[in-house]
Amino acid sequence: MVADIFYTLLSFPLFIGMGRRELENIVTKTKFSFHTLHEGDTIVDTDTRSGMMVMLTDGTAVATTFSDDKGYRVEEEINGPMLVQPEYVFGLAQHFSQLWKAKTVCHLITLDKQEILKLSDNSLIFRLNLLNLLSTQVQKRQALFWxxxxxxxxxxxxxxxxxxxxxxxxxxxxxxxxxxxxxxxxxxxxxxxxxxxxxxxxxxxxxxxxxxxxxxxxxxxxxxxxxxxxxxxxxxx
Known part of the structure; x- marks a missing residue:
């Protein structure tokens, strides 16, 4: 079981660069939540409270993003592994801004904010990966205007x-x-x-x-x- 989680976590950028011993230590001491969703089940919605990391490990989801006035929307198919709006773990927003639904059977791993903070304190690699992930998103968004x-x-x-x-x-x-x-x-x-x-x-x-x-x-x-x-x-x- 630990070996399965080990390889699953390595497919996400937050855990890249970790050795087996460090990752096994994280797996045994971190409160991961595991979920199985079926076709049509909601992964997150615009009224789902954020403040947690949602990892789509496998399966296909349909993500829908809405304009502010709900005048138009964009649906796109996303295959795992994929992080679901990781920028919403922190910040002022209290809810996710997108609707994600399972198109096929999907498996998820979730981490609440406290576990993420604990991981950041205990693992330099995780902390750097998290900062790199969020910084890259900001840099790409800023580059659009130039x-x-x-x-x-x-x-x-x-x-x-x-x-x-x-x-x-x-x-x-x-x-x-x-x-x-x-x-x-x-x-x-x-x-x-x-x-x-x-x-x-x-x-x-x-x-x-x-x-x-x-x-x-x-x-x-x-x-x-x-x-x-x-x-x-x-x-x-």
């Missing part, structure tokens, strides 16, 4: 999907009306529709009323590296 200016409608739309995703890859379902997307990007509806139609023809998106399905976001990102056909606006668009 990217080179965007020039094309495709670039604006691609950036919108990127900054509203947990991971820059995988399947995404964006529930948003075209009128709201037009306001978010400040792009004329005809031009926006032209980009989406071109991407649809390339198999990059599936566009239905109030919903954009992205089978693989990485393909949209990689598409920016190859020349695309010029977008032609027709009078009827």
């Amino acid at each position: 990217h080179a200016p965007l020039h094309t409608d495709e670039e604006f739309l691609r950036r919108f999907f990127l900054v509203h995703s947990i991971r820059p890859a995988g399947r995404k379902v964006v529930h948003i009306k075209i009128s709201r997307l037009e306001k978010e990007l400040n792009i004329d509806r005809r031009r926006l529709s032209a980009v989406l139609r071109q991407w649809e023809q390339q198999g990059l998106v599936e566009w239905t009323r109030g919903c954009l399905i992205i089978p693989a976001l990485e393909k949209i990102i990689n598409n920016s590296l190859t020349p695309s056909k010029p977008i032609v606006l027709h009078p009827t668009q």
